Amino acid sequence: MTHASRRAVLVLPIAAAALPAAAAEDDMATAERAILAGRTPVATGIAFEMPPLSENGNSVDVAVRIDSPMTPADHVHAIHILSEKNPVPRVVTFTLKPRAGRAEVATRIRLATSQQIIVLAETSAGQVHRAAREVIVVLGACVEGG
Amino acid sequence: MIHRAVAALILAAGVAAASELRPSRDFLSPELRALQDDPSRHPGWLWVEDGEALWQRGERSCQSCHGGIGSMAGVATRYPAVAPDGALLNLEGRIERCRTQQQNEAPFGTESDALLSLTAAIAQSSRGLPMRVATDGPAASFIEQGRRFYETRQGQLNLACGQCHDENAGRRLRGDVISNGLGTGYPAYRLEWNTLGSLHRRLRACSLGVRATQFPLGSPEYLALELFLASRAAGLPVEAPGLRR
Amino acid sequence: MANPIVARITLPDRARRGEVITIRVLVRHPMERAIDAAGLTPLPRKILHRMRVTYADEEVFRADLSQGITANPYIEFTTIAVETGAIVFEWDEDGGATYRREVRLVVT
Numbered sequence: 371m372t373h374a375s376r377r378a379v380l381v382l383p384i385a386a387a388a389l390p391a392a393a394a395e396d397d398m399a400t401a402e403r404a405i406l407a408g409r410t411p412v413a414t415g416i417a418f419e420m421p422p423l424s425e426n427g428n429s430v431d432v433a434v435r436i437d438s439p440m441t442p443a444d445h446v447h448a449i450h451i452l453s454e455k456n457p458v459p460r461v462v463t464f465t466l467k468p469r470a471g472r473a474e475v476a477t478r479i480r481l482a483t484s485q486q487i488i489v490l491a492e493t494s495a496g497q498v499h500r501a502a503r504e505v506i507v508v509l510g511a512c513v514e515g516g
Numbered sequence: 517m518i519h520r521a522v523a524a525l526i527l528a529a530g531v532a533a534a535s536e537l538r539p540s541r542d543f544l545s546p547e548l549r550a551l552q553d554d555p556s557r558h559p560g561w562l563w564v565e566d567g568e569a570l571w572q573r574g575e576r577s578c579q580s581c582h583g584g585i586g587s588m589a590g591v592a593t594r595y596p597a598v599a600p601d602g603a604l605l606n607l608e609g610r611i612e613r614c615r616t617q618q619q620n621e622a623p624f625g626t627e628s629d630a631l632l633s634l635t636a637a638i639a640q641s642s643r644g645l646p647m648r649v650a651t652d653g654p655a656a657s658f659i660e661q662g663r664r665f666y667e668t669r670q671g672q673l674n675l676a677c678g679q680c681h682d683e684n685a686g687r688r689l690r691g692d693v694i695s696n697g698l699g700t701g702y703p704a705y706r707l708e709w710n711t712l713g714s715l716h717r718r719l720r721a722c723s724l725g726v727r728a729t730q731f732p733l734g735s736p737e738y739l740a741l742e743l744f745l746a747s748r749a750a751g752l753p754v755e756a757p758g759l760r761r
Numbered sequence: 762m763a764n765p766i767v768a769r770i771t772l773p774d775r776a777r778r779g780e781v782i783t784i785r786v787l788v789r790h791p792m793e794r795a796i797d798a799a800g801l802t803p804l805p806r807k808i809l810h811r812m813r814v815t816y817a818d819e820e821v822f823r824a825d826l827s828q829g830i831t832a833n834p835y836i837e838f839t840t841i842a843v844e845t846g847a848i849v850f851e852w853d854e855d856g857g858a859t860y861r862r863e864v865r866l867v868v869t
Contacts, residue, residue, distance in 0.1 A: 421547065425545060425547075425548070425691070425692075425707070425761050426707040426708060426761050428707045428708065428710055428831060428832070429707045429831045430831075431547075433837075453829055456829050457794075457828075458827045458828060458829055460827055460829075461827055461829035461830065462824060462825065462826050462827060462829070462830055463824070463825045464822070464823070464824050464825075464838070465822070465823040465824070465825070466822060466838075467819070467820070467821055467822070469816075469819065469821045469840060469841050469843070470821065470822065470838065470839050470840055470841070471781030471839050471840060471841040472781055472839045474783075474837075474838070474839050475836070475837060475838050476835075476836070476837035476838075477824075477830065477834070477835060477836050477837070478830070478831040478834070478835045479829055479830060479831060480828070480829050480830065480831055508691045509691060509708070509761075555769070555771075556769070556771035556785045556787075557785065557787070557835060559787055559789075559833040559835070561769050561787065562767050562768070562769055562787055562788070562789040562833060563767075563789075565767060565768075565769050566767045566789070710791065710831070710832035710833070711791070711832065711833070
């Protein structure tokens with residue numbers, strides 16, 4: 371399904387621009403471009419933890435930490451987790467305020483299959499931190515076992 | 517794929533001696549074991565939380581007879597058990613009987629969230645305590661029934677429980693590690709299920725795995741097997757709510 | 762009207778003013794993905810698509826969730842202890858239902 375949608379976007383680049391936002395983000399690269407909005411991300415100041423091998427794609431632990439003073443003038447205000455091969459590329463967006471104290475979040479995500487996961491963190495100063503990890507999934511989230 | 521994996525195992529009949537059996541948690545990956553031990557991250561505690569609320573709910577609440585749920589400490593170590601009328605009851609069956617006979621309420625129903633929640637909350641009060649089901653008196657014939665079930669080759673794969681859970685415990689099957697199959701972690705949260713589930717639900721998956729007859733939840737076959745498994749687990753800790761892959 | 766929901770929220774009972782505390786949230790919800798595969802009964806998506814956290818008159822944290830979040834979601838975040846009071850957790854479900862829980866934090 372993901373592949374078919376991606377192909378449709380590639381074949382119809384002009385039509386894609388007219389599609390609603392959700393449909394236009396049928397792949398990770400498009401979703402990432404939309405968040406970056408022309409900015410060049412940096413790979414520093416961000417820690418992204420995820421096991422390299424997941425026993426069950428129904429539940430994969432992810433944790434993100436960004437070095438930030440979390441002051442009104444300089445804080446992380448959004449952390450995005452993007453998936454390369456899930457049906458929906460934008461897995462989650464966290465919105466933070468200076469009152470978070472630290473730019474630190476954790477959650478559990480579903481993974482359809484082995485793939486790359488990207489984290490983007492936007493700061494109030496307009497900077498974007500980026501980290502990417504590959505994960506091998508032994509049992510995907512989309513199968514029903516016996 | 518299951519067939520190939522099972523065929524690849526070296527099969528030998530036999531049941532491990534009790535002294536060789538290890539707690540189910542020993543077979544978990546370090547990550548899942550840590551999760552099982554952490555109530556702030558273990559989703560099974562959502563059912564415990566719900567069960568503790570159910571315990572206090574209603575005019576004829578569980579609490580109005582039994583007191584706080586802490587009074588249930590040790591109860592799960594003694595189930596399944598034979599009731600005075602001769603029926604073999606597991607913890608779920610005991611709760612349903614209390615509900616219909618003492619509380620005059622409709623049964624929750626097998627595998628309902630409410631029954632799983634109460635069972636999890638009651639079993640959790642025995643967490644860490646050693647299993648010690650009665651095996652003599654009226655329980656003896658049920659134990660024998662369960663033992664026969666455990667030792668009989670079943671299904672298209674023609675496998676007895678012990679061929680995996682005794683002879684090949686600790687080895688991998690479908691990417692998971694085979695445990696001694698004690699059932700001490702149930703009801704358990706299985707990542708594969710995305711929810712809490714009963715031991716009988718797990719046993720149905722076992723039956724399907726060897727391509728054998730799947731018995732209904734709460735059936736006499738699985739109840740007798742559950743008692744036999746519990747007798748094998750004597751002295752090993754209750755782990756409910758467990759966390760399984 | 763916000764409905765009750767089974768949730769397990771872990772945070773310290775009390776904290777010093779200015780201390781950064783970690784909050785762990787588990788909530789019972791199947792996070793039903795839309796199913797449209799051949800041979801399966803079609804199911805509309807029904808997930809908690811947003812969690813909002815309000816504390817001391819301000820939204821301090823928000824998570825916009827997709828069906829890529831696990832069933833019975835787990836979310837961990839931090840906040841600065843500013844005053845004694847309720848930390849309010851609200852969830853929006855597809856279809857318009859909302860759920861609410863609150864936890865009291867004592868700040869010394």
